[in-house]
Amino acid sequence: MFFAKDNGYPMKKYFYRLLAKYLAFYIRSSDEVTEVSPKNKWLLQYLGHPLAHSITHLPLAQDQLLAKKTAYVVLNGNLHYERDIQAFLTNLQQLCTAQTRVMVCYYNALWRPLTHLATRWGFRSHLPEQNWFSASDLKNFGLLADYEIVSEQQRILCPIYIPLVSYLLNRWLAPLPLFRWFTLVRIAVLRPLQANRWAQPSVSVVVAARNEAGNIENIVKRLPKMGDHDELILVEGNSGDDTWEEIKRVQATYKGKVNIKIAQQPGKGKGDAVRKGFALATQDILMILDADLTVSPEDLPKFYQAIVHNKGEFINGSRLVYPMENKAMRFFNLLGNKAFAKAFSFLLNQRFKDTLCGTKVISRHNYLRLAQHRSFFGDFDPFGDFDLLFGSARLGLKIVEIPVSYKARTYGKTNIKRWSQGFLLLKMVWFAARKIKFI
Structure with a gap:
């Protein structure tokens, strides 16, 4: 023009x-x-x-x-x-x-x-x-x-x-x-707006577990059925308790009832564990569920319906809509979550209320496309959340948030180090700003 x-x-x-x-x-x-x-x-x-x-x-x-x-x-x-x-x-x-x-x-x-x-x-x-x-x-x-x-x-x-x-x-x-x-x-x-060509697709649910021995069997028991060939992938990472032994026991106990794959991550951080799990996945839809069960496995069908019916192509959980259980999230963590949601809404030109919720869903096809060009943003995200968010934004995927109820832990202690990880998140925001917004 x-x-x-x-x-x-x-x-x-x-x-x-x-x-x-x-x-x-x-x-x-x-x-x-x-x-x-x-x-x-x-x-x-x-x-x-x-x-x-x-x-x-x-x-x-x-x-x-x-x-x-x-x-x-x-x-x-x-x-x-x-x-x-x-x-x-x-x-x-x-x-x-x-x-x-x-x-x-x-x-x-x-x-x-x-x-x-x-x-x-x-x-x-x-x-x-x-x-x-x-x-x-x-x-x-x-x-x-x-x-x-x-x-x-x-x-x-x-x-x-x-x-x-x-x-x-x-x-x-x-x-x-x-x-x-x-x-x-x-x-x-x-x-x-063309319909996905899926006929009752199945899901691969990836759970990264570090020091979560007391939650493993509950994950298996509570995981809802979504497709005919669903699989649960449990990835253990550098635990100080008997999480790995519990994962092996549960796999043997539920053999023939639930398709469970298990692995130990090669590196450190949740992002590394999720990538290991996704590499093992074989189904059309990939899901991440946190092992602490602060987001209920029973909420996963909402994410399934959203992606199957083409409401979005990357489905992100949001813990900041419904009231939280007491002690589910500390005050400064809440402030940080709100601040990072604002920052990423600005950077990615799509609205976010909660970027750090661990429950995320993407098709395997789009994940493979995202992973193929991961080097564009670098490989320094230990959490895995921003690797997926940045990559989905660059693919031009429609990102939709689903509000979930956030519950307090019933076993173990949080793996989050809010101050050191908060500074790392700020570094990632600045890096993303120069790659996405200020170019």
Whole structure:
């Protein structure tokens, strides 16, 4: 939309490099990218993606449909020119599977007078803009054409290169509240609302257990049945009590009644134990349940129904809605949970109330995609929560929270070291901010 004429090349180069950088956060080198009806070549050129291509029109012919399914669809300003946005988005479903993400770049109506000046001064060609629409308009068009907005971000306060000034405005100020109201570009991530092709899927429930000997048998007894081939994976990690012996005893006791896999983690931390458990999992849906039973196993069917019925693609528990049992969470832990939820809502452009709840659910397919590109954020999360949250946000997954009742422990002591781990969490927030928000 901006800088469509070649005589704006230096500014065009800077603008499209910025836009490509923001899109590259989501778009992986191993997945196919399709830009629909591009107005120029610049975005794909600076995206530099080995599997990127463009198509010029929709709808596709019948013999093209299967060949053209793609992981990412990029719309760079297209919707400003479409006479019928609803019909365009409906036809776009031809390119999509349930896992496809549609990246919609559109422009802030506050900049409309400046676009007219840019046209008058020759920095852009005369283009027949028909539509200036808001985020709520896009949400409504998506609803009508069977899409859902997963997240949205605001970018670029200065579309031309001015040494130091452009860097300060676009990297550090544009993402901040108030400043982002005046940004030029909106980037919305849409997911097609296509049904999951699951027929009564089964689950792999992973439990990381450290010094939890008194809870192991209760986990097995209370675990509800969800699919026909559910499995429970118990991973012991560096316990000082007889947790490992209890895990082996319970596996032998319930053999033939409950499919139990057991392992000892190779490293340290809950995240390492969960990754070990997920590596052993074979079912369609992966679940994490904390061994302390502060979240009831009986709540897991709520998570199961949410992911099976496509309410979300990453389901996160929230302990901060219902009243907690006395002594379930200490005061400073509660404050920390609320603060980190606010921080991650800002960073990931999706709403969170509780990022640290141990109960989390994701499909095995999406987890494998997430794990394939784990190196983007690094491997220093001992908890495992943020590895999954960051990775899900980068995949453009729809994240949904399910409120759960949080109970006090009935056995053992907490493994949480709130001060030292709190400082580590702050470090992770800052690291994520530079990888996700301030880029």
